[in-house]
Structure formats: C-alpha cells, structure tokens
Amino acid sequence: MSDSYTPPKVWTWDKENGGAFASTNRPIAGPTHDAELPRGEHPFQLYSLATPNGMKVGIMFEELLAAGHDAEYDAWLINIGKGDQFGSGFVGANPNSKIPALMDYSGANPIRVFESGAILMHLAEKFDAFQGPASNRAEMLSWLMWQMGSAPFLGGGFGHFFAYAPEKLEYPINRYAMEAKRQMDVLDRALAEREYISGSEYTIADMAIWPWYGNLALNRSYPNAGEFLQTADYKNVVRWAEAIDARPAVKRGKIVNRGQGEPAVPERHSAADFDGLDLG
Missing domain, CATH: 1.20.1050.10 (Glutathione S-transferase Yfyf (Class Pi); Chain A, domain 2)
Incomplete structure (x- = not known):
C-alpha cells in the first residue's frame, strides 16, 4: 500500500494531480480563452465528444430521425483533451464546461441545454418521443x-x-x-x-x-x-x-463526435456523413 496521506488543514492547488486528463483539471470554473462555437444550418447544434455521456445525445438524435421526426442537427467535436470545453463559447453553452451541450434554435429564441439527461428530456418532450407510456x-x-x-x-x-x-x-x-x-x-x-x-x-x-x-x-x-x-x-x-x-440508429449515434478510432464521424451535418462507413 502507498504511504498514507494526512490532509492539510487547508487544501491548495499547487500541482497537477497526475493521471489521465490531469492537465485539464482545475478547481475554478469559467473560460480560459476566447473561442466562438461554430454553427451549422440545422435547428439543433450539438457540441460534444463520444464519451458515454456524449453518446447519449447522438443516439437520441439518430433515433428521432429514424422515427421520422424533423430533428436534423449539426454535431461539432469538442476535444476535452485540448481544453475546448473551456473556450468562451462553450462555457456560454454550458457553464459547467462538460460535454455535451446543445443549442436549440428551433423556436423564436435560442435555448441552451446542458447535462446529458436534461438534453434527452428536452428532446423527448419537444418531439413527444421515447418517453414510454x-x-x-x-x-x-x-x-x-x-x-x-x-x-x-x-x-x-x-x-x-x-x-x-x-x-x-x-x-x-x-x-x-x-x-x-x-x-x-x-x-x-x-x-x-x-x-x-x-x-x-x-x-x-x-x-x-x-x-x-x-x-x-x-x-x-x-x-x-x-x-x-x-x-x-x-x-x-x-x-x-x-x-x-x-x-441502426445506435450504430450511427454512438460514433457521432468520435475523435479517434474507426468508424468515426468527428462532425455530423447530414446522413451522408455515415456513407461508406462499416457500422457492423
């Protein structure tokens, strides 16, 4: 067992904690740099990465489209390893700096939705779909x-x-x-x-x-x-x-905003982005 640790009376952030993702961990919120979010032509703009939390929303959009709903969307890759989540535009969409974040431009006024569960609920209620009886x-x-x-x-x-x-x-x-x-x-x-x-x-x-x-x-x-x-x-x-x-919708949705590995759709703007991919 490693040497035991005695916590100090007051914790201070004086070094990285080590391990994967250490360089992006910090004890404060807010943006670290200015960076506008891109915007495509569709009513829904998803900013995400194909982690488990990110997969949820890609799957939801693809299921909605497969069910015949008018849910076309653009999906933009947020590289959390490079700190994209701390850009000013993304923090504006999600003050918690976590993927996924959604901007809904389908109504009179833009709506931001953050946290994957909230996004799923927002879309399910909007389209009256996948809520069960x-x-x-x-x-x-x-x-x-x-x-x-x-x-x-x-x-x-x-x-x-x-x-x-x-x-x-x-x-x-x-x-x-x-x-x-x-x-x-x-x-x-x-x-x-x-x-x-x-x-x-x-x-x-x-x-x-x-x-x-x-x-x-x-x-x-x-x-x-x-x-x-x-x-x-x-x-x-x-x-x-x-x-x-x-x-089939899950096979597509789970690779939306996948940044590495194959098959992958780093950005999704239309169904054609899946053409030619071996989805298994």
Whole structure:
C-alpha cells in the first residue's frame, strides 16, 4: 500500500494531480480563452465528444430521425483533451464546461441545454418521443435519474482508479469495483422482468444507461474491466445491451463526435456523413 496521506488543514492547488486528463483539471470554473462555437444550418447544434455521456445525445438524435421526426442537427467535436470545453463559447453553452451541450434554435429564441439527461428530456418532450407510456412516466424518469446518480461511481470512481489513475491502489479499486458490480446487479434484476429498463418500450432511460452499462457489459469500457468485473455473468444486462447495440440508429449515434478510432464521424451535418462507413 502507498504511504498514507494526512490532509492539510487547508487544501491548495499547487500541482497537477497526475493521471489521465490531469492537465485539464482545475478547481475554478469559467473560460480560459476566447473561442466562438461554430454553427451549422440545422435547428439543433450539438457540441460534444463520444464519451458515454456524449453518446447519449447522438443516439437520441439518430433515433428521432429514424422515427421520422424533423430533428436534423449539426454535431461539432469538442476535444476535452485540448481544453475546448473551456473556450468562451462553450462555457456560454454550458457553464459547467462538460460535454455535451446543445443549442436549440428551433423556436423564436435560442435555448441552451446542458447535462446529458436534461438534453434527452428536452428532446423527448419537444418531439413527444421515447418517453414510454404516460402511465409509466415515473418509472422511466426514475431510471433516467438512477443513471445520473450512479454513473459517476462507475466512471469517476471505478473507471478512474482502474484505468486512469497514476498508480493502482487496492482500496479505491476494491471500493468502486464493489459498487460497479452492485449497480450491474440492480440492472440485471430489473431486466429479468422486462425487455427494456423501464418496461416494454425503449425510452430515453435506455439511451442514457446503455453507453455506460451496456458498453461495460459488452467489455468495451475500460481494458480488461469486463473480465475483472465478470460482466458476462449479468445475463439480462448482456441481452439488453446486445439488443440496443444492434439498433441502426445506435450504430450511427454512438460514433457521432468520435475523435479517434474507426468508424468515426468527428462532425455530423447530414446522413451522408455515415456513407461508406462499416457500422457492423
């Protein structure tokens, strides 16, 4: 075990904390530089990156379009490794400097929407789509909010200490592995009784949960995490994850604003941007 740490009476920011993304971490908000956001021709302007949180909105837009809704959008890559999220334009769209952010120009006045769950709700309500039956709305919203509260323990907790921290530490890895497995068990038990997470219909709750927990079940999240957490044992989650992964709109949406790897659509401005790509 590493040497123990005694916190000082007052914390000060005197060095980077190490590990992946350390250069973009800081204890203050606000912009670091002036940078206007680009704007395309469509009513919806998405500024994002294909992390799990970013995937949610790309998937939602592609599902809306596949369902016949007039939801054309431009998607612009925000490179968080280079600090794009701290540009003045992006901070204007999301004062929290996190992807994704959406500008909705479809009405009389522009509307900014930030936080992935808020964007999903905004679009679902605007198009009256993917909300499930009204009689089941509370269940759907409960699972949507479950994801918002649970995923930080998976990503910022387990994922960080398992894959990104500057050194492997037994205590945090064990603590967050236990919580990650507990969360997978929560999902597995729920999905034993229903096709989708909130019932018989595919909703924004599935779109929110799948990028985090579906990809984990399919062993795509962090190198070797599937074996470490034995995610194949969660049979109901795997069944659900594979079913959603097979949806054509999901195949497209999950690669919108992907900055590296293949297939990738770093910027999306029309359906033609997917032409010629092997989507599997």
